[in-house]
Amino acid sequence: MSLTGILTQLLGVAVAVVLAPLFLGWVNQCRAWLSNRSAPPLTQPYRLIRKLLHKDAVIADSASPLFRVVPYILFGAMVTAAAIIPSLGTNLPFAVAADAIALVGLFATARVFISLAAMDIGTAFGSMGARREMMVGFLAEPALLMVVFTASLICGSTALPTIADTLAGRSLAIYPSLAFAGVAFLMVLLAENARIPIDNPSTHLELTMIHEAMVLEYSARHLALIEWTSALKLFNYVCIGFALFLPWGLARGEENPLALLWALPLLVLKLLLAGAGLALIETVSAKLRIFRAPEFLAMAFMLAVLGLLVRLLLGS
Amino acid sequence: MRPQLQQLQPKLIPGAFPARWLTVPVEQWVHTAESLREADGHLLALWGADERDRGTDFAIYAAVLKPSRLLVLELRVPALAPVFPSLTPVFPSAGRMERAVYDLLGVRAEGGDTRHWLRHAAWPQEEFPLRRDFAAGRQFPAMQEAYPFVRVEGDGVHEIAVGPVHAGIIEPGHFRFSVVGEKLLRLEERLGYAHKGIEKRFEQMSLIDGQRLAARVSGDSAVAYSWAYCMALEGLCGFTPSPRALYLRGLLLERERLANHLGDLGALGNDTGLAFGLSQFSRLKEDLLRLNAVAFSARYPMDFVVPGGVAGNVSVDSQRRLLEQCTALEREIGDLRDIYDEHAGMQDRFTGCGRVEPLLARKLGLMGLAARASGQARDLRNDVAIPPYDRLSVKTAVRVEGDVAARVAVRFDEALESLRLCRKILQELPEGPTHTPLPDTRAEAFGVGLVEGWRGPVFVALEAGPDGTVRRCHPHDCSWQNWPVLEHAVIGNIVPDFPLINKSFNLSYSGQDL
Numbered sequence: 021m022s023l024t025g026i027l028t029q030l031l032g033v034a035v036a037v038v039l040a041p042l043f044l045g046w047v048n049q050c051r052a053w054l055s056n057r058s059a060p061p062l063t064q065p066y067r068l069i070r071k072l073l074h075k076d077a078v079i080a081d082s083a084s085p086l087f088r089v090v091p092y093i094l095f096g097a098m099v100t101a102a103a104i105i106p107s108l109g110t111n112l113p114f115a116v117a118a119d120a121i122a123l124v125g126l127f128a129t130a131r132v133f134i135s136l137a138a139m140d141i142g143t144a145f146g147s148m149g150a151r152r153e154m155m156v157g158f159l160a161e162p163a164l165l166m167v168v169f170t171a172s173l174i175c176g177s178t179a180l181p182t183i184a185d186t187l188a189g190r191s192l193a194i195y196p197s198l199a200f201a202g203v204a205f206l207m208v209l210l211a212e213n214a215r216i217p218i219d220n221p222s223t224h225l226e227l228t229m230i231h232e233a234m235v236l237e238y239s240a241r242h243l244a245l246i247e248w249t250s251a252l253k254l255f256n257y258v259c260i261g262f263a264l265f266l267p268w269g270l271a272r273g274e275e276n277p278l279a280l281l282w283a284l285p286l287l288v289l290k291l292l293l294a295g296a297g298l299a300l301i302e303t304v305s306a307k308l309r310i311f312r313a314p315e316f317l318a319m320a321f322m323l324a325v326l327g328l329l330v331r332l333l334l335g336s
Numbered sequence: 337m338r339p340q341l342q343q344l345q346p347k348l349i350p351g352a353f354p355a356r357w358l359t360v361p362v363e364q365w366v367h368t369a370e371s372l373r374e375a376d377g378h379l380l381a382l383w384g385a386d387e388r389d390r391g392t393d394f395a396i397y398a399a400v401l402k403p404s405r406l407l408v409l410e411l412r413v414p415a416l417a418p419v420f421p422s423l424t425p426v427f428p429s430a431g432r433m434e435r436a437v438y439d440l441l442g443v444r445a446e447g448g449d450t451r452h453w454l455r456h457a458a459w460p461q462e463e464f465p466l467r468r469d470f471a472a473g474r475q476f477p478a479m480q481e482a483y484p485f486v487r488v489e490g491d492g493v494h495e496i497a498v499g500p501v502h503a504g505i506i507e508p509g510h511f512r513f514s515v516v517g518e519k520l521l522r523l524e525e526r527l528g529y530a531h532k533g534i535e536k537r538f539e540q541m542s543l544i545d546g547q548r549l550a551a552r553v554s555g556d557s558a559v560a561y562s563w564a565y566c567m568a569l570e571g572l573c574g575f576t577p578s579p580r581a582l583y584l585r586g587l588l589l590e591r592e593r594l595a596n597h598l599g600d601l602g603a604l605g606n607d608t609g610l611a612f613g614l615s616q617f618s619r620l621k622e623d624l625l626r627l628n629a630v631a632f633s634a635r636y637p638m639d640f641v642v643p644g645g646v647a648g649n650v651s652v653d654s655q656r657r658l659l660e661q662c663t664a665l666e667r668e669i670g671d672l673r674d675i676y677d678e679h680a681g682m683q684d685r686f687t688g689c690g691r692v693e694p695l696l697a698r699k700l701g702l703m704g705l706a707a708r709a710s711g712q713a714r715d716l717r718n719d720v721a722i723p724p725y726d727r728l729s730v731k732t733a734v735r736v737e738g739d740v741a742a743r744v745a746v747r748f749d750e751a752l753e754s755l756r757l758c759r760k761i762l763q764e765l766p767e768g769p770t771h772t773p774l775p776d777t778r779a780e781a782f783g784v785g786l787v788e789g790w791r792g793p794v795f796v797a798l799e800a801g802p803d804g805t806v807r808r809c810h811p812h813d814c815s816w817q818n819w820p821v822l823e824h825a826v827i828g829n830i831v832p833d834f835p836l837i838n839k840s841f842n843l844s845y846s847g848q849d850l
Contacts, residue, residue: 055615144496148831216609217681224504225607225835227496236503306681307609310518310832 028109028271031280035287036102040255041065041248043291050299065251072244080141080237090137091238091245097130098252107259108283109271110185119178120168123260124161127212127253131157134246138234145226149233152310156218156230159317160211163204166324170201171264173331180263188267196334200327202265207320209261211313213254216302218313221250228307258294266290344368346407351571352722353786355406362420365411369398369426377402378701378714379427380786381795381812382434384441386467388415394443396420398430399784399795399812403719406786408797413443422448429701429817436850440466440535454528454849457481465536472536488514488522496831500529507845511834518830523823530849538809543569543777543798544643546806550796551638553811554847559585559592560789561796561811562641567722567785568798569643573777579723579766581645586724587658587761588637588646590754593790594665595624595636597751600842604744605676607836608685616672620665627661630654645771655762662759666752673748686741690825690837693738702821703814704792706841709746710738716788727764728757743840777804791815791844813847 045062052059061067079087104115104123118126135153138146172178174195175186211218214231223229226236235246263270269286271279308316344364346356360368369379380399387395394413399406413420422445423430434445435453442464444450455461457479463470485495493516500508508529514522534553538546550565551558563585570577577585598621605613625635631654632640640646650658676682692702694711702710717730733749735742777800785796792814801807822841826834 051611055612056619057615144494148496220609222611223609224502226503227498227834228607228832303612305609306679306685308681309685310830312684 022111024109025111025113028111028280029103029114032106032108032112033099033102035284036105036107036252036255036259037099039288039291040251041069043255043258043295044251046292046295047254047299047302050296051303054299054303065247069244069248072239072247073241075240077240077242079239082141083237084140087137087140087237088242090133091242091249093133094130094249095245095252097126097133098249098256101126101256102252102259104180105256105259106181106184106263106267106270107287108280110181110188111271112181115179115181120172120180120183121165121178123180124164124168127164128157128161130249130253134234138237141237143237145229145233145236148227149230149236152230153234156211156313156317159314159321160208163317163321163324164208164212166321166328167201167205167208167264170197170324170327170331173328174198180260184263184267184270185272187264188270188272195331197327197331198265200323200330202261204320204324204327205261205264207316207323209257210301211317211320213257214250215298217305217308218316220307258291258298261294262287262290349406349408349571349782349784350574351783351785352567352576353406353571353720353784354404355408355784355786357408357410357782359410359412362411362413365409366421366423366426368409369400369423372400372402372407373426375402377407378703379423379429379817380406380793381797381810381816382423382430382437383797383810383812384413384437384443384466385799385808386441387412389468394418394441396437396443397797397810398423399797401786401793403714405720406784408784418443419446420444421446424448427701428699429820432820433816440464442467451484452481452528454531456528456531458531465533470536472533472540483526485512485524485526486522490516490521492516493521509845513831513834515831518832520826520829520831520834523826523834525819525823527819527845528849530846532850534850535808535810538806539801541806543800543804543806544774546798546809547641547643548639550809550811551641553850554813554815554844555636555638556596556844557592557789557791557794557813557847558636558638559588559641560787560794562638563589564785564787564794564796565798565809565811566641566643567787568783568796569777569785570774570783571785572781572783572798572800573775575644575772575774577645578768578770578772580768581770582724583761583765584646584650584770585641586728587650587758588632588640589787589789590757590761591624591628594751594754594758595621595628596790596842597747597754598624598669600839601672601676601744601747601751603839603842604686604740604836605682607839608682610679610682613672613676613682616668620668623661624665627657631658642771644774645769647771649770650765655765659759659762662755662762666755669748669751669755676744676748683741685833685836686744687739689740689833690829690840691737691739692821692825694736696824697738697821700821700824701817703817704788705746705750705790706743706818706821707792708733709735709742711736716786716793720786724761728760730757740836740840779803780807789814791842792818811847811850813844815843815845815848818843819848 045065049059104118135150138150171183175183219230271283346358349355349357377400380401382398384396393415396411398409434448438444439455459476496513498511500510510526512524547562547565551562553561598617602614602617629635692710697710713732713734715732717725718732733746779802781800783798787794795812797810799808
């Protein structure tokens with residue numbers, strides 16, 4: 021374990037935790053601009069978190085201890101995920117402990133806990149949100165796994181840093197299999213992060229909510245952590261996307277730690293573009309009727325499988 | 337033997353709206369309603385009054401709207417046995433109105449639902465606020481009372497209780513859904529949270545001041561309510577406003593319709609996740625409201641329509657700007673309509689959602705905009721074209737599908753038609769005075785006002801007391817008729833589509849809670 025490795029590791033996690041709300045702020049800003057509204061400041065998510073941290077928490081009488089600890093578990097899970105996703109460099113000593121399949125498992129664990137917490141109070145909204153989340157989750161997970169498998173077939177490894185390192189090292193060429201997987205991944209990203217067309221993060225209509233319905237009972241510091249976790253999850257997903265499909269600019273292997281200095285502005289540039297693209301998709305789409313969500317995710321799964329088959333059968 | 341209607345002699349109610357009055361003996365009450373229904377009559381309103389101070393006990397009134405005129409039925413109910421036969425079997429929409437009559441007046445409709453409707457334990461069960469011996473302003477200790485909702489039994493059926501406090505800033509109402517998974521089996525509404533004793537308050541006001549309260553019954557229909565109130569008051573003193581005043585009232589009513597339709601179209605877009613629609617339509621609505629502020633000195637002109645005419649005039653400059661705005665809005669609404677019509681995701685949400693078949697709409701007495709989206713071509717601006725509408729020949733927008741898409745389409749059609757009407761009114765605006773003082777009123781004179789508001793018919797029944805006071809005033813919103821139909825519209829739909837269906841009706845809470 022080299023000093024560079026530890027530095028990359030720590031910097032990666034710190035950047036993820038700090039930049040995640042900023043990225044969400046950027047997406048929101050783009051969404052506002054695209055619908056001709058004046059945008060909230062870029063730092064709005066930080067202000068929200070700060071405001072929530074200053075409030076007193078209100079907890080339902082029927083809440084079990086699980087309800088209180090879940091926000092910490094969720095936040096912990098997302099920070100752990102950030103540690104195994106190569107966002108700045110591929111030299112991640114910690115990533116040896118978990119590969120991409122474990123990463124999908126980590127997301128699933130977070131989902132189980134947030135659903136349990138949602139049902140804990142016993143309100144109709146909590147369980148309604150939880151069962152919708154489970155429906156989306158069990159369809160999105162296989163699609164995500166298929167995307168990962170396609171990339172690992174190309175690189176011969178399921179460890180994300182290795183995949184990113186291999187892909188970044190090759191000369192620029194378009195892999196048809198990765199193109200299919202890329203579209204599938206984008207669809208999974210939208211579904212898993214409660215974005216339009218599956219869920220609407222800015223709705224106030226409680227009957228239409230998925231993610232928001234699950235966290236309706238949370239307040240103050242718990243809600244702050246959950247909001248932060250959501251931002252971090254989106255950031256993580258976007259960074260997985262970068263590692264699989266746009267790995268260029270990462271500090272590779274045992275390179276000079278100075279390479280990290282280049283990697284950071286490049287990451288910011290990629291995030292700016294990704295955020296604008298995400299906002300564009302959300303602006304032009306209407307939310308799907310909830311029973312269309314399985315069709316949407318089945319499409320993602322099919323595309324991912326197609327990518328896998330293209331790789332297996334055609335080798336491209 | 338079936339009693340004949342002709343045996344009873346209807347009296348004429350003077351006023352702009354063709355209306356008659358009929359005192360019905362109790363044994364003919366239900367039969368009369370039945371024959372009116374068979375003659376294509378719809379129940380418009382049902383209310384009661386305490387007449388014990390005149391020695392004639394309680395009175396129950398039912399206003400039935402036949403296609404081209406109004407008939408007000410009066411029934412005398414003895415104070416010692418305050419019950420009357422329910423009209424719910426004839427007109428399903430009477431149910432909630434009869435429950436409200438009991439809560440406020442203590443006169444029970446026999447054979448109907450006996451649960452409370454407007455009374456939420458805010459006053460004791462044995463007190464009835466609209467009785468004349470009940471002093472307004474009395475305070476009672478807070479109480480809690482359970483409300484027996486209808487339970488749906490079955491495998492996997494569970495309830496979702498929503499409101500009265502919602503996640504967004506909207507009016508209070510409770511919705512109890514019985515669902516299996518995401519499928520809606522039954523919706524039961526509970527309203528009345530916004531009850532503020534408007535009818536009792538009217539009785540402490542003068543006839544002239546009453547307009548100010550009427551305008552505030554339901555804020556989004558301020559012009560419609562104040563016009564209906566003024567129509568009733570002007571009718572009972574035998575007064576006709578000047579043509580210019582009537583044209584200006586028409587202009588304001590059409591602009592109120594426009595503002596609400598623009599707001600709703602944006603909100604409907606937003607409810608499908610298309611925030612773009614909301615921001616565009618909000619911008620157009622804001623333009624409209626700002627010009628209202630310039631031309632009529634108020635964004636929402638609540639006190640522009642006053643007894644005797646209108647309070648204000650339109651300058652030549654405002655007239656030009658209002659005309660220019662019509663042209664600009666027409667173009668922009670057209671552009672946005674193309675986007676709405678061609679957006680596949682949005683149309684997928686709208687089409688087939690929350691359907692009310694024309695037959696059901698007719699049976700349940702659906703009214704106004706929602707009824708026109710379900711094939712009921714009824715529009716008072718056309719059916720009973722009172723001035724200024726007699727010169728404007730309004731085109732009624734009708735769709736037969738009865739789903740959210742149809743209600744959106746009717747809104748688009750009506751918004752464009754309102755723009756045409758505004759332009760015509762502005763071009764043909766007659767010269768002359770805008771306000772003339774009202775003559776003195778006669779005590780016990782009775783008047784009615786009926787206006788096609790943006791949501792549907794807005795009705796005011798007004799009785800004058802001595803010295804220019806209000807003896808009894810009953811404002812009625814067509815939301816009374818349409819709320820129960822919403823319960824039917826959602827059956828078989830999925831839970832997350834309810835907000836969209838609800839928004840496509842956009843009914844008034846305040847107007848029905850009174």
